[in-house]
Amino acid sequence: MNSAAFASFDFAPLLPAGLPPAVARWTGRVKFDFTGGNNDADALPLEGLVAAVTAVLRREGRSLSTYGLSSGPQGYRPLREFLVAKLKADAGIACTADDILITSGSLQALDLVNATLLARGDTVIIEEDCYQGSINRLTRLGVTPIGIPLDRDGMRIDALAAALGDLKRKGIRPKYIYTIPTVQNPTGTILPVERRQDMLRLSAAHGVPIFEDDCYADLIWSGERPPALHAMSERGGVIHIGSFSKSIAPALRVGYIVAPWDVMSRTLALKTDGGSGALEQMVLAEYCTANFSRHVPMLRRSLRAKLETLMESLKQNFGASVEFDDPKGGIFLWVKLPDGVDTLKLYQAALAAGVAINPGPEWSVNKSRARNRLRLCFASPSHEEINQGVTTLAEVCRHEFGVPA
Amino acid sequence: MNSAAFASFDFAPLLPAGLPPAVARWTGRVKFDFTGGNNDADALPLEGLVAAVTAVLRREGRSLSTYGLSSGPQGYRPLREFLVAKLKADAGIACTADDILITSGSLQALDLVNATLLARGDTVIIEEDCYQGSINRLTRLGVTPIGIPLDRDGMRIDALAAALGDLKRKGIRPKYIYTIPTVQNPTGTILPVERRQDMLRLSAAHGVPIFEDDCYADLIWSGERPPALHAMSERGGVIHIGSFSKSIAPALRVGYIVAPWDVMSRTLALKTDGGSGALEQMVLAEYCTANFSRHVPMLRRSLRAKLETLMESLKQNFGASVEFDDPKGGIFLWVKLPDGVDTLKLYQAALAAGVAINPGPEWSVNKSRARNRLRLCFASPSHEEINQGVTTLAEVCRHEFGVPA
Numbered sequence: 121m122n123s124a125a126f127a128s129f130d131f132a133p134l135l136p137a138g139l140p141p142a143v144a145r146w147t148g149r150v151k152f153d154f155t156g157g158n159n160d161a162d163a164l165p166l167e168g169l170v171a172a173v174t175a176v177l178r179r180e181g182r183s184l185s186t187y188g189l190s191s192g193p194q195g196y197r198p199l200r201e202f203l204v205a206k207l208k209a210d211a212g213i214a215c216t217a218d219d220i221l222i223t224s225g226s227l228q229a230l231d232l233v234n235a236t237l238l239a240r241g242d243t244v245i246i247e248e249d250c251y252q253g254s255i256n257r258l259t260r261l262g263v264t265p266i267g268i269p270l271d272r273d274g275m276r277i278d279a280l281a282a283a284l285g286d287l288k289r290k291g292i293r294p295k296y297i298y299t300i301p302t303v304q305n306p307t308g309t310i311l312p313v314e315r316r317q318d319m320l321r322l323s324a325a326h327g328v329p330i331f332e333d334d335c336y337a338d339l340i341w342s343g344e345r346p347p348a349l350h351a352m353s354e355r356g357g358v359i360h361i362g363s364f365s366k367s368i369a370p371a372l373r374v375g376y377i378v379a380p381w382d383v384m385s386r387t388l389a390l391k392t393d394g395g396s397g398a399l400e401q402m403v404l405a406e407y408c409t410a411n412f413s414r415h416v417p418m419l420r421r422s423l424r425a426k427l428e429t430l431m432e433s434l435k436q437n438f439g440a441s442v443e444f445d446d447p448k449g450g451i452f453l454w455v456k457l458p459d460g461v462d463t464l465k466l467y468q469a470a471l472a473a474g475v476a477i478n479p480g481p482e483w484s485v486n487k488s489r490a491r492n493r494l495r496l497c498f499a500s501p502s503h504e505e506i507n508q509g510v511t512t513l514a515e516v517c518r519h520e521f522g523v524p525a
Numbered sequence: 526m527n528s529a530a531f532a533s534f535d536f537a538p539l540l541p542a543g544l545p546p547a548v549a550r551w552t553g554r555v556k557f558d559f560t561g562g563n564n565d566a567d568a569l570p571l572e573g574l575v576a577a578v579t580a581v582l583r584r585e586g587r588s589l590s591t592y593g594l595s596s597g598p599q600g601y602r603p604l605r606e607f608l609v610a611k612l613k614a615d616a617g618i619a620c621t622a623d624d625i626l627i628t629s630g631s632l633q634a635l636d637l638v639n640a641t642l643l644a645r646g647d648t649v650i651i652e653e654d655c656y657q658g659s660i661n662r663l664t665r666l667g668v669t670p671i672g673i674p675l676d677r678d679g680m681r682i683d684a685l686a687a688a689l690g691d692l693k694r695k696g697i698r699p700k701y702i703y704t705i706p707t708v709q710n711p712t713g714t715i716l717p718v719e720r721r722q723d724m725l726r727l728s729a730a731h732g733v734p735i736f737e738d739d740c741y742a743d744l745i746w747s748g749e750r751p752p753a754l755h756a757m758s759e760r761g762g763v764i765h766i767g768s769f770s771k772s773i774a775p776a777l778r779v780g781y782i783v784a785p786w787d788v789m790s791r792t793l794a795l796k797t798d799g800g801s802g803a804l805e806q807m808v809l810a811e812y813c814t815a816n817f818s819r820h821v822p823m824l825r826r827s828l829r830a831k832l833e834t835l836m837e838s839l840k841q842n843f844g845a846s847v848e849f850d851d852p853k854g855g856i857f858l859w860v861k862l863p864d865g866v867d868t869l870k871l872y873q874a875a876l877a878a879g880v881a882i883n884p885g886p887e888w889s890v891n892k893s894r895a896r897n898r899l900r901l902c903f904a905s906p907s908h909e910e911i912n913q914g915v916t917t918l919a920e921v922c923r924h925e926f927g928v929p930a
Contacts, residue, residue: 129734129762131788134700136644142790145623146597157799161590169589170582173804177575184574184774185566186905192551218550224629224778227799239541253797295539329534357534369589371803373629383536385547392658394562394632397802398776399578500591 140260151474152509157370157451158500163422164369165407165415172406173399180402188395193388195222195376195396199405203362203376206412211337212351213360215378221387224396226335226363226375230257233331233359233377236387237295238263245283245297245328247275249454249484249493251305254298254333266294267485272445274304274311277318284326296331296359297323302345303336306454306483306495308447313346324355335363335375338416340449341424356380364404366451367416372400423451423499429506430498437514441524451499452478456492461521463494470516475509545665556879557914562775562856563905568827569774570812570820577812578804585807593800598793600627600781600801604810608767608781611817616742617756618765620783626792629801631740631768631780635662638736638764638782641792642700643668650688650702650733652680654859654889654898656710659703659738671699672890677850679709679716682723689731701736701764702728707750708741711859711888711900713852718751729760740768740780743821745854746829761785769809771856772821777805828856828904834911835903842919846929856904857883861897866926868899875921880914 183189191197200217207213223229230253238244240262246254248267258265266287268279280297287294297319301311311319323330332349350360363375374396379387427446430453434442443456457463463479470477480493498506517523588594596602605622612618628634635658643649645667651659653672663670671692673684685702692699702724706716716724728735737754755765768780779801784792832851835858839847848861862868868884875882885898903911922928 129729129758129760129785130732131642131734131762131785133732134642134698134734135791136642136647139641139791140794142787143598143793144790145786146599148597149591149595156592158592159590161587164587164590166582166586169586170579173578173582174575177571177578181571181574182566182569184776185564185569186554187561187563187775189776190554192553193548194551224802225799227797231797236544237536237539237541242541256797293539324534327535327538329536329539353534355534357536365799370592371589371594371800373799373802380534380536381550382547385549386540386544388548389545392632392661393636394630394770394778395776397629397778397805399805399808400802403804 150471150476152505152512153476153500154496154498154509155476155478156497156500157365158497159366159370159451160419160422160426160499163419165411168407168411168415169403173403176402176406184398189398193391193395194218194220196398196401196405198409199401202405202409202412206408207348207378210345211334212347213378214351219378219380219384221377221379221384221391222396222401223375223377224393225365225373226333226361227253228396229361229375229377230254232387232390233361234261235390236383243287243292243294245280245294246485247299247304248486249306249490251300251333252478252482255485265485270304270307270309272309273315274301274307274309275299275315275319277315277322280319281322284322284328288326293326294328296329298331298333299349300333300336301349302334303339303448303450305336305450306452306478308445308450308452308454310340310346310448316346316349316352320349320353323357329357329359332358332360334360336366336450337362338367339420339423339451341420342448343417343420350378359383364408367412367419368404368408372404373397374400374404420449426498426503426506427453429503430496430510433507433510437510438524452495452497455494455496457494457517458523459492461492461517461523463492466494466517466520469520470513473512473516475513475516477513555876555881557906557910557917558881559901559903559906559914560881560883561902561905562770563902564771564775564856565824565827565831565904568824570816573812573816573820574808578808581807581811589803594803598796598800599623599625601803601806601810603814604806607810607814607817611813612753612783615750616739617752618783619756624783624785624789626782626784626789626796627801627806628780628782629798630770630778631738631766632658633801634766634780634782635659637792637795638766639666640795641788648692648697648699650685650699651890652704652709653891654711654895656705656738657883657887660890670890675709675712675714677714678720679706679712679714680704680720680724682720682727685724686727689727689733693731698731699733701734703736703738704754705738705741706754707739708744708853708855710741710855711857711883713850713855713857713859715745715751715853721751721754721757725754725758728762734762734764737763737765739765741771741855742767743772744825744828744856746825747853748822748825755783764788769813772817772824773809773813777809778802779805779809825854831903831908831911832858834908835901835915838912838915842915843922843929857900857902860899860901862899862922863928864897866897866922866928868897871899871922871925874925875918878917878921880918880921882918
């Protein structure tokens with residue numbers, strides 16, 4: 121059989137309505153890639169991972185012959201035990217291994233929480249500028265996101281209160297308040313403790329749970345973070361998710377959900393994947409239990425250095441045309457260009473020149489306000505690639521929009 | 526926060542209609558477990574996997590810092606290249622790495638193909654006795670499965686032709702013919718070449734594609750198998766899926782889809798998980814490229830030996846009460862008990878005695894006919910556990926149903 125024969129059966133009449141568009145064939149990575157959650161390859165703890173995987177396989181590798189190892193459907197127990205200690209030490213969360221579900225990345229966590237709580241026609245509250253993957257999931261599910269504006273301290277509580285009040289008057293009870301409170305994506309802000317208290321009060325008053333996505337929380341420059349909303353909640357109305365993608369490696373697909381059993385028991389019924397990848401859970405448990413607290417500060421320093429290269433390069437190449445706040449941590453910078461710049465168009469032109477960026481409208485539910493904004497991820501490219509990529513981006517932007525002058 | 530506080534926020538009013546029931550807390554594996562696709566731990570090629578993971582990480586481990594490594598969204602390219610060679614050699618399939626999508630186990634492959642083709646209210650054709658996970662997925666999706674009876678050569682083509690004709694008269698075009706033609710689950714049958722040709726003719730005549738699930742095909746005692754339906758199709762209307770769960774280890778969640786681009790390009794748009802676990806793909810590619818063809822015959826011999834222990838033990842303990850056909854391969858035996866035995870009740874009583882079985886009605890769309898049937902998986906328990914478990918099962922069955930006499 122050859123490709124021509126492949127084409128002869130017509131599948132088109134069988135496809136249901138509402139499928140997303142077909143994707144184009146992948147043609148390789150672009151030269152200067154400022155998109156995606158890719159991490160700093162030089163900061164990957166490779167020797168530590170090799171030692172960990174060897175040790176854990178030699179000790180208990182034969183358990184790979186059993187679905188879920190000997191840990192049941194919530195995931196490899198030593199990894200959950202590590203998370204219990206880590207979440208307590210870092211985020212103030214008091215939970216047990218029974219409150220944790222290991223997932224295939226925090227993307228599966230998003231899918232599972234959404235499947236547990238959402239139905240077509242529902243409404244949820246999210247940050248106005250928000251992770252594209254979260255926005256796209258809501259769109260596909262037919263759920264309406266109400267975007268709350270952010271300032272330099274994250275979600276604005278006055279705007280949240282107003283939105284909740286407005287929905288209440290309309291008889292709409294949103295299913296959750298989705299927030300990335302600790303290194304927000306894309307703004308890099310951290311919600312202060314007082315706002316967390318206010319958010320929890322509003323959540324309780326309106327009976328709307330909080331869906332807390334803490335996947336960047338390990339990457340704060342100062343190493344100091346407020347307690348998680350989950351930790352501060354006295355009523356338990358917080359579902360917390362996190363990931364090892366940003367702290368160790370994104371291609372290891374391991375995330376987690378911390379949730380009360382009345383949610384977890386429904387979520388587990390929807391996780392029909394035969395368990396998340398066991399080897400990746402095993403190597404993370406083995407490596408992180410011994411090394412996480414030493415590895416992460418090194419990674420942060422490496423990321424901070426790249427961020428400084430990026431900010432310096434933007435100032436050099438764009439001058440007064442570019443605005444951004446120095447983010448509190450993370451792997452991305454949220455950048456504002458002058459009003460005349462349309463970053464969806466800039467994206468296309470830059471890609472043709474070998475530079476990939478995230479155009480603002482894809483990372484916001486306020487498409488018009490985000491029109492001249494873009495997100496630049498800095499963890500993966502080298503310092504030299506950052507400089508060259510930004511230089512190229514500025515050239516493209518000047519050619520397309522006369523900016524910088 | 527303690528568990529009591531967890532309970533104080535009431536999530537129940539937020540749950541959408543139609544969720545599956547809450548699961549019970551996992552309480553550990555039962556003593557004699559004849560369920561699930563667990564494999565023979567002694568046959569796991571542990572040293573080979575350790576050597577493979579060390580080699581591949583040392584060589585290219587830093588690519589873990591990039592989503593999808595450097596291989597794009599269809600999965601780790603060396604694993605796809607291995608599959609191209611394996612599928613050609615074993616199943617006669619001529620495809621390229623671009624025709625293959627690596628998935629998180631063949632369960633994700635099932636979900637993705639279903640999401641690509643099915644909508645609520647659709648009809649599909651499946652084998653009457655069929656993998657529980659496939660049946661349950663259809664139920665959840667609101668899709669009607671039409672079950673085709675099997676005989677010792679797999680799906681009966683006369684019954685398939687009749688069902689297709691009947692549906693056509695009703696104006697119903699089923700979305701696919703789902704089949705496990707090569708070591709069928711649960712019957713262990715292999716569809717002969719002539720039936721494959723007939724099935725392909727019916728598929729073409731009715732414009733109904735074939736969804737071929739070959740996840741047990743590596744485990745044929747004789748090592749000889751008919752070409753895959755995908756290989757025999759001249760029109761390309763076959764979607765083929767497979768897995769490494771049965772040939773290497775189930776806790777490594779790695780499966781694959783072979784499909785034409787007009788399907789693949791829609792399926793890829795639905796695979797929004799950030800890629801399947803990269804380390805598991807890397808270790809499988811590294812190990813299998815060098816060792817698959819040596820490992821699998823050893824595994825088959827080990828499984829065949831356990832099957833013989835199981836069949837012998839059933840004859841000894843159940844005598845003339847038990848009927849089964851010697852399966853052509855695989856990890857399970859489909860067993861018939863006398864008409865008076867209700868295996869759903871037997872399941873409950875056996876579980877209380879520390880023996881887990883798969884009751885027939887859960888593995889069939891013909892619940893009444895399957896009432897006195899059960900599936901016994903033999904790969905995971907030791908020979909001694911097989912003997913003890915079957916002895917206990919016979920005692921429970923005698924106590925509950927007077928069988929064996």
